[in-house]
Amino acid sequence: MAATDSAQQLREAILERFDELSPRLQQIGRYILDDPNSAGVETLAVISDRTGAPPSAIVRFAQTFGFNGAASMQRLLKDQLLAARPESGYHRRAREFLEGAEDTPLPGPVDLLAEFAGASALALEHLLQSVDHDRFEECVAMLREAETVHVAGFRRSFPVAAYLAYSLQRGGKRAILVDGIGGMAGLQANRIGKGDLLVGISFSPYADEMVSLAEHVAQAGTPIAIITDSPVGPVAKPANCLLQVRDTEVRGFRTLSGSMCLVQALAISYAFELTKISA
Amino acid sequence: MAATDSAQQLREAILERFDELSPRLQQIGRYILDDPNSAGVETLAVISDRTGAPPSAIVRFAQTFGFNGAASMQRLLKDQLLAARPESGYHRRAREFLEGAEDTPLPGPVDLLAEFAGASALALEHLLQSVDHDRFEECVAMLREAETVHVAGFRRSFPVAAYLAYSLQRGGKRAILVDGIGGMAGLQANRIGKGDLLVGISFSPYADEMVSLAEHVAQAGTPIAIITDSPVGPVAKPANCLLQVRDTEVRGFRTLSGSMCLVQALAISYAFELTKISA
């Protein structure tokens, strides 16, 4: 078997011969295709852990593809990793964007991707500073004490709400996504009980559904946590706890990175408190 | 010993104390500042060769900055390079324990938020390099040519799909979110026409709905674009265009930052091509 001499060739070889590989070797091949960087740098024990395949199988895999051992294969992948980034593309593009480079009249798709990545990273950078730490912990406490958590978000905020509901469920919390499908937001709202919690996510321009939902729930005396961009917005008033997030904007499209990151952290914090108590 | 816990902090620490370091240690510090990637991955012997400093000096350098040894420092730099999966969970804990780690006893909510923000930012930083540029542009072209775009994603991928559908609509594209509510994914699939496009988003463990949906649509001859984490996963086969994304992981919870950013960029790129043509 002729030894592979470039990382790209190796990838292609694995793809080509993938079907005829044994299950174990497929397992290892999949890992290398999915994450060639880790595969090239991590120790065999770590790879073994992540793939579930014993070290000897990894060596066998490498030999199957013409290498002397796993070490040779890793050298290939490692070189590829190091060669690929001499302070490359991203930083330059991101910087150009942040400096307000108007000199690129026709940004291609990849440029836009770079812009967006830069803007998102920027949003995350400011997230820690803009979010009130005490409020954040307070919000986690509210999650903990709630019987059931109802999560609501419309239009642009809907994906964020969906993810929060999903994550809370995965963390063992009873969570319901108020999606308002078929105009049933009102009906769903009526099912929010006294010991429950409503988490509302809404940004300017605020969806009417969210505003009325929050006011309605507030009148029932149910606790409300709100994630929004302004403490004086219409959805902020009924909130018992308010988390302020400021997302960045690119060419008229606002990022979701900040909000997404925030709700992810919320869900994880909740899940983590459980394990801390049980431990 | 005040242990550094992020690569950026280490860089700053080296810069700050640089002048008061001994010549040899400066030599090593310079190398780490110049090429942190190699410094994190290469063996001590190699670094020794390149810097001219003996291995023991490298160890001493690491200890000067609060690490137990060179290995700990390299782990930090390596994680920065790989971005995803900062040597997750079990192994790191075990090692920290064996090394007598006194830190990270119990991370509070704010710590988790910080961790998450950091991990997400890193994921974004590496997104450009991990995404195949040609494929990305190809995918935008497919969006442009499609009559109607159907977006599908289940479980964890649902928020991503929801946002892509929303963004495309805002960008003037006829887009439909295949949400499978009430088990109607099958019915919705039948409405996907020949000139349409299916964008499927799915990550391991792959939802059965997505796999069968993709296969079903592929048989009808409809073009398919897939956003996933593995080129050999079950959803990858029917794809005409495949975008590979590797999301970061924090304490067992995977981030959505990479995928979200990618679909946002997709939608914007599409919208932008329209304005370019009309301009």
Added chain:
DNA sequence: GGCTATATGGAATATGTGTTCCATTAACCG
């Protein structure tokens, strides 16, 4: 120039790594 304190390199060591080999298991086919 002697003395002290610090810096340094290299040999010895201990730990961890990749690799080999073989017993065992599973799959396949007659």
Added chain:
DNA sequence: CGGTTAATGGAACACATATTCCATATAGCC
């Protein structure tokens, strides 16, 4: 159902690596 082949996991091994330790060199100071 027996026999053959391929696949697999794990223990033993050999190797390389990071680390420690100490003898030596260097610089600073009285």
